[in-house]
Amino acid sequence: MDYGLLVMGAPYSQPAPHSALRFAHAVLARGHRLVGVFFYHDGVHNASMLMTPPQDELNLRDAWKALHKEHDVALDVCIAAALRRGVISQSEASRHGHDAFNLEAPFELTGLGQLLTLQQRCDRLITFAS
Amino acid sequence: MDYGLLVMGAPYSQPAPHSALRFAHAVLARGHRLVGVFFYHDGVHNASMLMTPPQDELNLRDAWKALHKEHDVALDVCIAAALRRGVISQSEASRHGHDAFNLEAPFELTGLGQLLTLQQRCDRLITFAS
Amino acid sequence: MRESEDLLVIIRHAPHDSNWLREGLDAALVGAAFGQSVRLLFMGQGALALCREQQAGAPGQKASLPTIDMLEMYDIDQLNVPQRVLDDLKLPLEALVDGVTPLSERQVKALFSQNRPILNF
Amino acid sequence: MRESEDLLVIIRHAPHDSNWLREGLDAALVGAAFGQSVRLLFMGQGALALCREQQAGAPGQKASLPTIDMLEMYDIDQLNVPQRVLDDLKLPLEALVDGVTPLSERQVKALFSQNRPILNF
Amino acid sequence: MILHILTTPPTSEVPRQVEQAIQAGDTLLLTEAGVTATLDPDLHCWTQNDYAVFLLEEDLVARGLSSIAATHGLSTVDMDGFVALTEQHLQSVTWY
């Protein structure tokens, strides 16, 4: 089956992304396709390049990135939710006069419509929140 | 009296920093001194330079910065809480191999000991959380 | 892809307490803009989003009532709230905006259909 | 500056559900490292931090039990939990780590003194 | 005397924690989502006589609940009054 995930919790502060990552691997292990992960609400923090957990802890962003690399999973981040929370790509940063940015490929800033598209095109959309 | 504030919520996602900012102005209006604000837990996001709310909304970081400028309020951010959440100064960023950073003066990354010092030296420590 | 009924968006968070309410309403509006028929169900604290006298909040917190008022322009005219939620919160229907339909327990359960896409905020 | 009793750190969040537990324990440890006498009170879901069989969580979630075990090294030997919390949660004392002292309602209230610095997590 | 600041609604588990901590002579200030206690005059905090209870007016207005608070005759303070309460109490605890 085709699966999509909606992730709405921040790494380390909320269990949602950790559960979602575990679920993602189980979905793939059962032979399904994981089409994409949509990050909304506080979930946008999963995309931050500046996330710097202690060395003995998993870097969640790197874990999502590996999932993209190995299984071609799209990593879409809601642009409106991300910008107000300080998660921003290079092009948006320069558009808004910031010198720095903290989101880059394979994460992509997209509109909320992408979530509805993911829900429509997947057989299953599973939400991980808070 | 000397006041200190402990802020443990993220802007836009949680009401705590908005309430804290309102309270801070009321403290000053009543003739008290606001010694410092300590940002802990998700409150560290208040310090992000990359926060980009819609133009018709207040930028919380700029509001804290103005409070520092006008009333000499120290803005201390717990370093351990900040780093795992992707809020990082230039010197810490280069130490951890990041090309970018999103925290700069007047916000300062400090240890948690600073919170206990603030609690000890102020007549009142008021917490705004979640 | 599967045959689907209208999109059910559930709102369970009150104004000003978080960004859940606003981001939930945004999802409903985008669904409508994408041509989906959207039905809104307000549960728990979410029913407070319908209070007609609510205002803007602390500095930096925008009012959400204008968004509620805007829903009709997007053809989202199904604002449902379980009667039990109004009873639990002791929230009088007169305190809410116009056009809210209270639902019986049976009607609430009927909204949860496996063929209906659901987003829960 | 005011004369103060020992620092009361209240823990109200369970392991793995957030970073509140860890960041609350960190505050207790730093207080102790600063020479303050620290007393820990576990309320609500926070009592689950004391479960002796807990493990590490999902990828990226560290176990917090090692920190609980470390408290004694910092002379934090007052691990208090209201008896009422254990009753509410139906959490048997045998399921908890050693050294936990259940408190009566009166004992809990007595901890809240205006001269005691308090941090509530 | 301690000032207890409660920021969560009556349906959350947090008010139960406050009940365990609050003592005669303390003060309870309801802020943020805590002001929704306004809707139910039968709640323990309104029927007891051990401690004073106030609602933060700004948060009440933001949530559209001030006329209901007035109908029920509940006491409010504005942000200036919140600061005054912190002046009067050596210690405060925020419950969230």
Next chain:
Amino acid sequence: MILHILTTPPTSEVPRQVEQAIQAGDTLLLTEAGVTATLDPDLHCWTQNDYAVFLLEEDLVARGLSSIAATHGLSTVDMDGFVALTEQHLQSVTWY
């Protein structure tokens, strides 16, 4: 049939919302903080017969509650079983 995924403890207001939505034939999966329902075998979800209830084993183990779940004879699924449940249900709703 819908798979309801509940992530909050019995003391939160969210299980009450689930009760309003869940129907005979649905399935309830308790994950994250939701697994603390293990402690109280008198909860409605354990005493009703309208829908099946499972606990996510990984979250139970993480919180040190698996021996209590075993004592109470409660059903668990592992992460693979969680995926299997989503295969069997066209629709899922996460309550948080």
